[in-house]
Amino acid sequence: MTADKVSGVGALGRIEPRSRVIRISHNVGPEGSQVLELLFDEGEQVSKNSVLAILADRPQREAEYRAAKAAGSELTAKLASEQINLAFNEKEYHRYQKLSEQSSASLSLKDEKKRNYDQSKVLIKQLEAEIERNQADQAIAKAILGNSFIRAPISGTVLKIHTRPGEKIDDDGLLEMADLSELDVVAEVYESDFPRIRTGQKATVQLDGFSIIYEAEVRELGFMVKKNDLNDTDPLADRDNRTIEVRLSLDAQSATDLKHQIYRQVKIRFQP
Numbered sequence: 251m252t253a254d255k256v257s258g259v260g261a262l263g264r265i266e267p268r269s270r271v272i273r274i275s276h277n278v279g280p281e282g283s284q285v286l287e288l289l290f291d292e293g294e295q296v297s298k299n300s301v302l303a304i305l306a307d308r309p310q311r312e313a314e315y316r317a318a319k320a321a322g323s324e325l326t327a328k329l330a331s332e333q334i335n336l337a338f339n340e341k342e343y344h345r346y347q348k349l350s351e352q353s354s355a356s357l358s359l360k361d362e363k364k365r366n367y368d369q370s371k372v373l374i375k376q377l378e379a380e381i382e383r384n385q386a387d388q389a390i391a392k393a394i395l396g397n398s399f400i401r402a403p404i405s406g407t408v409l410k411i412h413t414r415p416g417e418k419i420d421d422d423g424l425l426e427m428a429d430l431s432e433l434d435v436v437a438e439v440y441e442s443d444f445p446r447i448r449t450g451q452k453a454t455v456q457l458d459g460f461s462i463i464y465e466a467e468v469r470e471l472g473f474m475v476k477k478n479d480l481n482d483t484d485p486l487a488d489r490d491n492r493t494i495e496v497r498l499s500l501d502a503q504s505a506t507d508l509k510h511q512i513y514r515q516v517k518i519r520f521q522p
Contacts, residue, residue, distance in 0.1 A: 269428050285306065285414065314391050328377055336370040437520075441493060453518050476494075
């Protein structure tokens with residue numbers, strides 16, 4: 251559409267959630283992962299951080315985490331035992347040191363007690379190092395286990411599921427979701443018309459087949475000029491014209507009426 255000094259600026263646009271549509275995927279590497287269980291279906295509401303899906307490698311990751319924790323418990327028990335030995339060996343060493351000074355014990359026996367004491371100290375340091383490494387192993391295993399769950403980054407509605415249980419997540423991701431409580435209209439304004447657009451400017455939004463004309467207000471002005479994505483029905487329209495995206499807010503009632511019209515093309519008329 252073109253600018254008109256009397257009727258304002260016209261543009262084509264589309265309906266989008268203010269949150270944008272978010273494509274949920276995984277972070278387990280380029281090889282992908284198979285879905286074991288899907289916990290929500292299309293149209294259902296989910297809360298932020300809710301588990302959307304469980305991946306097929308969850309049992310293996312749980313076993314690895316349990317093994318790391320068990321190894322940590324074993325090392326902790328060894329450390330506790332060796333600390334008892336250290337206390338005993340230290341006491342023995344000091345006792346035989348005094349006895350050797352009184353010539354009541356041989357030097358070789360005193361040296362043996364000192365060696366036992368020193369060995370206990372070294373072993374404790376080794377165990378402490380092993381426990382520290384195990385704690386790192388546990389943290390890694392826990393993080394990997396966490397990756398076998400896919401969680402919702404926002405509260406919203408599941409719009410489209412791309413991967414069902416038994417299927418491997420590919421480039422389409424697991425699903426798409428959005429917060430539909432607030433909707434925007436994204437207008438593609440010709441770069442020649444853009445200087446006439448300002449934040450706070452009022453506009454009307456019309457959908458083919460809808461008798462209602464919705465009110466909107468400019469909230470954000472885009473920064474990037476690009477080739478227009480939406481096709482004008484006017485056969486004389488310039489398909490190569492370059493546009494800038496302008497985002498307009500719809501009111502709450504509009505969001506209720508249009509929540510099933512995501513990405514639908516609309517016509518926008520900006521007031522002068």
